[in-house]
Amino acid sequence: MSDETARHNCTDCPIRHLTDWQNLPKKLLKKMDRYALRRQYELGDKLYHQGDKCHGLFCIRSGFVGLRRYDVSGRSSLIKLAGPGDTLGYRALLGHSTHSNSAEILKASEVCYIDRAIISEILQNHPSVGERFLQRCLTDLERMEAAYLRAKNLTTREQLLHFLMILHEQFGQLDENGCHYIVLPIARKDIAELIGSTPESVSRTIKKLETEHLVQFEGRLASFENLGAIIDQIGMIH
Amino acid sequence: MSDETARHNCTDCPIRHLTDWQNLPKKLLKKMDRYALRRQYELGDKLYHQGDKCHGLFCIRSGFVGLRRYDVSGRSSLIKLAGPGDTLGYRALLGHSTHSNSAEILKASEVCYIDRAIISEILQNHPSVGERFLQRCLTDLERMEAAYLRAKNLTTREQLLHFLMILHEQFGQLDENGCHYIVLPIARKDIAELIGSTPESVSRTIKKLETEHLVQFEGRLASFENLGAIIDQIGMIH
DNA sequence: CGTCTGGTTGATCTAGATCAACAGGAGTGG
């Protein structure tokens, strides 16, 4: 974790439109500006640990963070991948509980920290923010259920393709030849943990996808031209 | 579904202390009394279907209801088992969305229905009820994540034992010989769907547990004396 | 008495976990 912690100007944040604060009135934004702290994190850093008390919220400006959860026997799973615009820690904050999972940096990231005191104040004076978090919680639950179903019903192959499609929707690019491509933001082993598999199986599945000319991989670059063929293979559920 | 629909008196409901309405002031309870409708449902009945618009909440007075979810290819999974005191449908209601899963009666049940209009009114005048549902949503999310982890990491055997322990905590009884017992509220195939397995595998696993003298089964009666031995086998995570 | 549903058993098959080895960078330090 680098030492440079800087004030962050939320009002002019270029990705504010992606965040939970997009509709916050100017007045409150100004207030946040006085407290938000930005910091650069490197791969492997933790924003917080499972079991920690919650001191505030983290808002991801760039990079990727994984929510990882350990069970009693020490096995861990990536529960969720969070990217630019996502706010982390709201559950422990609103639920007055400790963090139920760890937030680990999967790719160098810029993250802003907002202390719980200021959040509480905002929540009091501006109930629509609370409403917003309620909606967040409802959709997170919805998504979690979907992920649960996928884990139970889909093959590794389908899970991997689904993961690629999710990335594609968010970050898909088109190159000059009309070929879709994605730069995978995380390592193979993290992909494996995310889709509930192992690095070995992911590797093999990737190979198979290549021999079938469905997707090409080159390190962290994944490319494909026939989007439809992929969609066909997975019952595209979100 | 039986035809007799009756008014329900929430104020004097014997299980109100288990519900989300336990702390509701008298005044609001009186109001609910005028609208709550009680009805008897039989095995296989549906309270609502996945995709339905949400017209109100359902409060389970007795019996068991399963939240079942179908994916695009028609496979279904039991997402959650709901029992006396549980309120169903709050997610679609608060999220202004359609029901994301079906509520199916797994065991003859008495269920009360409260129209969304009256709920909305209560939510407006009594923000603590909204807060209560937010907390419900947070714990549901928490539980769902735990279930996701279990689905990925535990064997069928461990899942089954875990399921028994959950039932034990809620409904466990002790007979005259100091033997714990539970009456399984649902059918084998529903257990299978709940723990992400098949009826055949559940059956075999049950058999194995019996030969190891860990748990005895007789139809829907499960009994065991050595609780500790069971706890030992599963890293008891909730 | 047939029919149906829920549960149990048996035989088989396969996806994917596990264990083990190895290859290519990327640093690091002499």
Next chain:
DNA sequence: CCACTCCTGTTGATCTAGATCAACCAGACG
């Protein structure tokens, strides 16, 4: 610049939990 280690990813060989398919049994119910 080479030697060393560390780390990620790939491949190979093996093994097993559990799904699947099929038959069958017992009780319920018309």
